[in-house]
């Protein structure tokens with residue numbers, strides 16, 4: 001499993017949910033992530049998320065509860081677990 005997970009770097013294989021980067025790109029624009037983090041992840045006013053190496057669990061926690069006054073929270077009603085997996089898969093291609 002460790003080998004599989006490291007081979008599938010852009011896929012959230014370890015959680016059992018596979019992210020689709022193409023859908024992730026759609027969510028990235030739809031939820032205005034690009035408005036703050038920039039279309040390339042490092043060209044917005046907010047900290048860079050380009051080449052993010054977060055686990056999917058950590059990423060999901062970040063979306064659900066940000067400790068930030070700037071970044072909005074994204075509850076499950078806005079971004080499902082699957083959408084989050086798609087998003088992360090997309091962000092890893094940035």
Ligand code: HEC
Nearest residue numbers: 031032033036046047049062066067068070071072074087
């Ligand atoms: C209104 C601006 C804004 C929007 C919209 C926004 N973010 Fe953020 N984001 C921030 C700011 C500011 C930070 C840094 C402060 C913090 O860590 O909470 C951040 C932090 C993050 C982090 C943590 C980075 C790290 O290295 O710890 C991730 C991951 C992230 N954002 C992803 C996203 C995703 C995915 C979306 C869209 C669903 C999004 N953000 C939408 C402003 C925004």
